[in-house]
Structure formats: structure tokens, C-alpha cells
Amino acid sequence: MRLQLFRAGFVTAGLLFPLLFFSCKAIAQEGSQNEFLSIATSATILYDAPSLNAGKLYVASVNLPLEVVVKVVGWVKVRDYHGYLAWVEDKNLSPKRFVIVNASVGSVYQSPDQNSSLVFQARQDVVLEWLGAAANGWVKVKHQDGQVGYIRTDQVWGV
Structure with missing residues (x-):
């Protein structure tokens, strides 16, 4: 019985993993087209994960250019010109280049x-x-x- 449950869980995970992988890959490819955004608000906090409870990495000034790496609901993973990766709430970003x-x-x-x-x-x-x-x-x-x-x-x- 336990083996069957484990197998069912493994198969289910095996089916979900490719779907998650491809959806993340599609989002990442969008960012790989060198999409750039900028900080829209002064003193915007950048985090180490897409959550307000995550660790705070640094504060960015208005107009700082950032390269989009991945977008998820409400958050964008970005790369700054030093190559550092961070997460920022999408409401703090502007399409102005x-x-x-x-x-x-x-x-x-x-x-x-x-x-x-x-x-x-x-x-x-x-x-x-x-x-x-x-x-x-x-x-x-x-x-x-x-x-x-x-x-x-x-x-x-x-x-």
C-alpha cells in the first residue's frame, strides 16, 4: 500500500514537474530578450525572495535600470548592472527606460x-x-x- 501511494505521488510529481519547468522556462525566456524596467518609486526595497517577509537585500533609488529575469504574480526577479539578482514588487517598477x-x-x-x-x-x-x-x-x-x-x-x- 505504501509503495503504491509513493508511486502515485512520484508519477503525479513527475507529471507536474515538466509543466512547472516549461511554464517557468517560458517566463524566463521572456526576460532573456533583454527586457529592462526601472525603479518607479524612491527607496524601493529589493528582497532575496518574492515575499515581504523575505530578507531585505538593499534599497534602490528611483530610475535605477533593472533587467527582468522572471515575472510571477505581483513580483519580478531582476538583475542589476553589477549582476546581483533580487526580487521587487512589480508595483514599484516602471516601463520607462x-x-x-x-x-x-x-x-x-x-x-x-x-x-x-x-x-x-x-x-x-x-x-x-x-x-x-x-x-x-x-x-x-x-x-x-x-x-x-x-x-x-x-x-x-x-x-
Whole structure:
């Protein structure tokens, strides 16, 4: 009798596991298309699991860009530009795109060409609003003070 119950439980688990695996895999593939969101509220807490009772990892500032890894009801598992994984409540996220300078100094030009006029330079960890992709490895960005220009994609994270 116990063996039969164990077998039934094992078979049931065996049938459920592939369904759970494929549904998680489909969600993870959605995030693997480099979907980026940003923190929408100031002082947003990121957790080590999708629960308000989970361990608190750190507090993120508004506009911080994050890469989507997995979405579940009410929560999103994200990766920051350091590669750290965390969970955040989806109500604290915005689809508005931002990038973060990952070079020691990021140079922003008037047009997507290094021979054009330099508009400004941004230090590492400065967050810039993403205005869209440009050709040949450039993105159009906006500084919080209103300056607009183009920066090479290898100088920012979140593209």
C-alpha cells in the first residue's frame, strides 16, 4: 500500500514537474530578450525572495535600470548592472527606460559619431534616460538636467 501511494505521488510529481519547468522556462525566456524596467518609486526595497517577509537585500533609488529575469504574480526577479539578482514588487517598477554609465567616464556626443561635438561627460554610475537606440552601437540619452545626446552602448548598461 505504501509503495503504491509513493508511486502515485512520484508519477503525479513527475507529471507536474515538466509543466512547472516549461511554464517557468517560458517566463524566463521572456526576460532573456533583454527586457529592462526601472525603479518607479524612491527607496524601493529589493528582497532575496518574492515575499515581504523575505530578507531585505538593499534599497534602490528611483530610475535605477533593472533587467527582468522572471515575472510571477505581483513580483519580478531582476538583475542589476553589477549582476546581483533580487526580487521587487512589480508595483514599484516602471516601463520607462534608463541606462547607467558603466565606464569610468561616459562621453555623450551631439550625434552618434565620436567626431561630433561633445555635449557632456558622465561619471560611472550616473543614470541617464534612454530615448532610443541609434545605429552602429549608439543610444540616445537624456541627462536629468535636460541635456540630450548619444553615447556608445559599450559605455552604458541597460540597453
